Amino acid sequence: MITLIVGTNRPGSNTRKVARHVEEIYATLKVPLHVLDLAQMPPEIFSPSSYAEKPKSFLPFSDAVLRSAGLHVVTPEYNGSVPGVLKYFIDMLKFPESFEHRPVCFTGLAHGMWGALRPVEQLQAIFGYRNAYLFPERIFLPKIDDLLDGAGRLKDPELLQRLKTQAEGFVDFVERLQKIRLRG
Numbered sequence: 001m002i003t004l005i006v007g008t009n010r011p012g013s014n015t016r017k018v019a020r021h022v023e024e025i026y027a028t029l030k031v032p033l034h035v036l037d038l039a040q041m042p043p044e045i046f047s048p049s050s051y052a053e054k055p056k057s058f059l060p061f062s063d064a065v066l067r068s069a070g071l072h073v074v075t076p077e078y079n080g081s082v083p084g085v086l087k088y089f090i091d092m093l094k095f096p097e098s099f100e101h102r103p104v105c106f107t108g109l110a111h112g113m114w115g116a117l118r119p120v121e122q123l124q125a126i127f128g129y130r131n132a133y134l135f136p137e138r139i140f141l142p143k144i145d146d147l148l149d150g151a152g153r154l155k156d157p158e159l160l161q162r163l164k165t166q167a168e169g170f171v172d173f174v175e176r177l178q179k180i181r182l183r184g
């Protein structure tokens, strides 16, 4: 199973819209997928006591990371960085087993012209520190508001093809590293 992390909890976020495309692509590849939308995190996880003791309601999130053969993170750019909630989510996961030798793939999007290059590279540093296996093919989607139509769908078929190529490559990467077959 691949676990897809929707890297913000902002209502109506464009990250969720792009993540929906990624979800659909894994479905066409017949790869089992679990979606972790940070907007669905239980409010208890934001209590300072969570550093010492995780609320039971967070278990579906932490377990979905531990059970995954690979992680696909879709992140927006907030203040030249990752959203605080995504970093906090990472900080709440079990150490060190959450990312140790786990393949990870990055898709970034932003309102601005750099298309989340900064948060993706910052995530690569974080996941590298945690001994994850970084899939080298990243995708950056600049000027995201121009790329989506009124229904929240990507307008350009070439971008959809790039997302598909990334997902296919990541599935190969995971299958080779984990010595498993993901495609049904």
Ligand SMILES: Cc1cc2nc3c(=O)[nH]c(=O)nc-3n(C[C@H](O)[C@H](O)[C@H](O)COP(=O)(O)O)c2cc1C
Binding pocket: 008, 010, 012, 013, 014, 015, 016, 076, 077, 078, 079, 080, 081, 109, 110, 111, 112, 113, 114, 115, 144, 145
């Ligand atoms: C708190 C916050 C900070 C932001 N900072 C940046 C930024 O530094 N650079 C940028 O290009 N866009 C920035 N944006 C715009 C987002 O990239 C834009 O909202 C985009 O749609 C992706 O975020 P979303 O998933 O929340 O929609 C920011 C948005 C928010 C809510």
